[in-house]
Structures are given as structure tokens and as C-alpha cells.
Amino acid sequence: MEIQGGARKVDATLIPTPAMESTAMRSATKDARKHIRAEFARRLREFPGACVALVNTRDHQTPPLNFRFIEKCVLGEGVYQAGDNTILGCTQCRPHMGQGIGCEYTQKCDCLEYAAVDERRLNEQQREMFERGETASLPKRFPYFGPTSATPGCLVKSYLDSRNCIYECNQRCPCGPICKSRVVQKGRQVELEIFKTVERGWGLRCNKIIRKGQFIDTYRGEIITNEEAEKREESSGASKESYLYNLDKFPEIEDPYVIDGEFMGGVTRFINHSCDPNCRQYTVSYNKNDARIYDLAFFAVRDIAAKEELTFDYLDKDEEEAGNDVVINGSQRQDGDDMFLCRCGAKNCRRTLWK
Numbered sequence: 001m002e003i004q005g006g007a008r009k010v011d012a013t014l015i016p017t018p019a020m021e022s023t024a025m026r027s028a029t030k031d032a033r034k035h036i037r038a039e040f041a042r043r044l045r046e047f048p049g050a051c052v053a054l055v056n057t058r059d060h061q062t063p064p065l066n067f068r069f070i071e072k073c074v075l076g077e078g079v080y081q082a083g084d085n086t087i088l089g090c091t092q093c094r095p096h097m098g099q100g101i102g103c104e105y106t107q108k109c110d111c112l113e114y115a116a117v118d119e120r121r122l123n124e125q126q127r128e129m130f131e132r133g134e135t136a137s138l139p140k141r142f143p144y145f146g147p148t149s150a151t152p153g154c155l156v157k158s159y160l161d162s163r164n165c166i167y168e169c170n171q172r173c174p175c176g177p178i179c180k181s182r183v184v185q186k187g188r189q190v191e192l193e194i195f196k197t198v199e200r201g202w203g204l205r206c207n208k209i210i211r212k213g214q215f216i217d218t219y220r221g222e223i224i225t226n227e228e229a230e231k232r233e234e235s236s237g238a239s240k241e242s243y244l245y246n247l248d249k250f251p252e253i254e255d256p257y258v259i260d261g262e263f264m265g266g267v268t269r270f271i272n273h274s275c276d277p278n279c280r281q282y283t284v285s286y287n288k289n290d291a292r293i294y295d296l297a298f299f300a301v302r303d304i305a306a307k308e309e310l311t312f313d314y315l316d317k318d319e320e321e322a323g324n325d326v327v328i329n330g331s332q333r334q335d336g337d338d339m340f341l342c343r344c345g346a347k348n349c350r351r352t353l354w355k
């Protein structure tokens with residue numbers, strides 16, 4: 001290139017043609033995509049616990065990098081968790097009781113007091129007490145199958161079918177790690193795949209069979225106040241994905257906290273809704289004195305085939321009947337709001353996600 005009389009004389013061979021420009025653009029986009037994919041894969045590899053893979057056979061996209069994987073929920077501004085000194089543990093249990101059966105062996109575990117009543121074992125008199133709500137002296141059942149069962153660690157039927165809070169033994173319980181009443185606190189044991197669905201964005205699945213009652217993972221994110229959740233919801237459009245979950249299991253809590261899994265969370269933030277779901281969310285607590293902060297844990301409600309997408313009902317009917325909101329978007333929108341169409345494809349699909 002030479003300068004002549006102030007005007008630039010340009011060598012024609014250096015002027016990019018439209019074809020050259022679009023090739024350069026394509027290769028820059030390809031490089032950027034490769035980098036984003038590699039960075040997401042690195043984050044997945046570094047995320048502790050059983051392996052999580054990313055599979056996309058539909059397009060070139062990668063989940064957004066503005067999302068951070070976290071192992072535990074992060075408390076937002078104005079959110080307070082009851083201190084460890086409020087946690088009650090059982091007192092009479094010991095590690096390795098009853099050849100590893102643990103707390104349930106003696107039936108003396110204080111945590112049993114908070115467990116669900118074992119209705120199958122009630123005699124007539126006990127049933128009357130149960131119906132009057134006098135549950136203290138009634139036989140109780142621990143939530144999980146023991147190590148000698150065919151499905152160790154899986155939720156027992158009475159819990160699977162109910163909405164009872166699951167109280168696991170905690171750091172103050174002397175039973176130790178072998179106790180069968182510690183499942184969710186040990187974290188995810190199943191390997192998972194984040195994959196691109198046909199029309200519901202990213203989804204989650206497992207490439208091995210998951211048994212009915214098996215624990216999958218918890219829902220995590222930033223725990224925020226209800227006020228902050230409303231602000232965040234107002235600033236996002238109706239058609240935007242929602243990652244907000246109310247911690248409103250206990251009706252005595254007036255302004256329940258909310259978990260926002262949009263920018264930080266676990267892999268369960270990729271679980272889509274189905275009107276015929278194979279998973280359900282359960283309340284799991286380690287502190288009977290804190291009704292504000294607890295785990296939202298996903299369990300399989302039936303056997304799930306390898307590679308079948310994991311789903312749960314965002315508008316869980318039983319929860320709705322109990323007057324609790326599961327998904328803010330779903331429960332707080334009023335009649336007349338734009339309907340968000342459900343694309344679960346189930347035979348019994350209710351057609352709309354947010355009512």
C-alpha cells in the first residue's frame with residue numbers, strides 16, 4: 001500500500017471480498033464456540049462429585065458461561081440461616097448399631113420423633129391418635145431403605161407417596177456416617193448428562209438406569225428474599241426461563257425465601273418440566289428448628305431408563321392442593337397473563353406451564 005498525494009492507493013488483492021469476510025467470520029465464530037464449549041467442559045470436570053457430561057447433537061450451542069456451578073447454596077443479602085447451635089441431634093444412637101443398620105435398629109433415635117408415622121403398623125387405638133394428630137408415641141419409619149435391602153438408600157414407599165419432610169441425621173447425631181438416615185447430605189452419586197432437547201432448551205438425563213426412590217441431586221442456587229425474587233421476576237420477561245423456587249414448605253413461615261438457580265447452582269437447574277414426570281422434589285432438613293432453609297432434593301418416582309430425560313412437574317398438584325407454590329413463575333402469574341406453552345409431549349399434557 002502507498003500513499004500518493006494524500007489519497008490512499010490500495011492494492012486490490014488486499015481488499016477482502018464478501019466471501020473472504022464471511023469465511024473469516026465463520027472461522028472466528030467457530031473458534032469462539034470452541035472456546036466456550038471447552039470452558040464449560042472444564043467447569044464440569046472441576047465440579048466435584050459423579051461425572052457430568054455435556055452432549056449436543058442438535059446445534060453448536062453451549063449453556064451460558066454466566067452460570068457458575070456451586071456445591072452449596074449461597075445466602076443472598078438479608079437472608080439468615082439458624083445457627084448450628086439450634087441443630088438437635090439424636091442422643092442414644094451409636095455408630096455400627098445393629099450390624100450397620102444404624103439408628104432404626106434401636107428405635108430409640110430421637111430423630112425418629114420427627115419422622116413420618118408408619119401407618120402400616122398402627123393398631124386401632126393408635127390410628128385414632130394419629131387421626132387426632134397425636135403422633136409423639138406412634139411407631140415411626142425412617143425414610144430410606146437400609147443396606148441389606150435390594151434398593152439401599154432409596155426412599156421407602158410411604159415417603160415417596162407423601163409430602164412429609166425428610167429429617168436426616170445431622171452433624172450433632174452420634175450415629176456417624178454409616179447411618180442409613182444420611183443420603184441427600186452425601187450428595188449426588190449418579191452420573192448425569194446435560195443435553196440439548198428438541199424444543200425445551202437444555203435438559204438432563206442419566207446414561208444408566210435410575211431406580212424408583214433413588215436420590216438424584218438437590219436444587220441449589222442463591223437463596224434470596226421474597227422481595228428480591230419479585231424484583232428479579234419483574235425485570236425478566238414472561239417468556240424468559242425461570243429458575244426460581246420457593247422455600248415455602250412450612251406454612252408458618254410468612255415471607256419464605258426463594259432459591260434462584262439462574263446464575264449459580266447445580267446441574268438440576270437443567271431439569272425440564274413434564275406433566276407426566278419421572279422425578280419429584282422433596283423437602284430434606286437437618287435442622288428441625290429451621291423452617292426457612294432446607295434442601296430441595298430430587299428423587300426418581302419410578303424406574304427411569306438409561307438416556308430417558310429427567311423431568312418433574314413444575315406445578316406439582318399435591319403441592320398446589322397443599323397451598324404451596326413450587327415455581328414462582330407458575331404460581332404467581334394471574335389469569336390473563338400470557339400463557340407459557342408446555343412442550344413436554346406427554347399424553348396428559350396440560351398444555352400450559354404458567355397458569
Ligand SMILES: C[S@@+](CC[C@H](N)C(=O)[O-])C[C@H]1O[C@@H](n2cnc3c(N)ncnc32)[C@H](O)[C@@H]1O
Nearest residue numbers: 200201202241242269270271272273342343344
Ligand atoms: C429450570 S429451566 C430448565 C432448563 C432449561 N431448559 C435451560 O435450557 O436452561 C426452566 C425453563 O425451561 C423451559 N422449559 C422447561 N420445561 C418446559 C416444557 N415442558 N415446555 C416448554 N418449556 C419448558 C422453560 O423456558 C422454563 O422457564
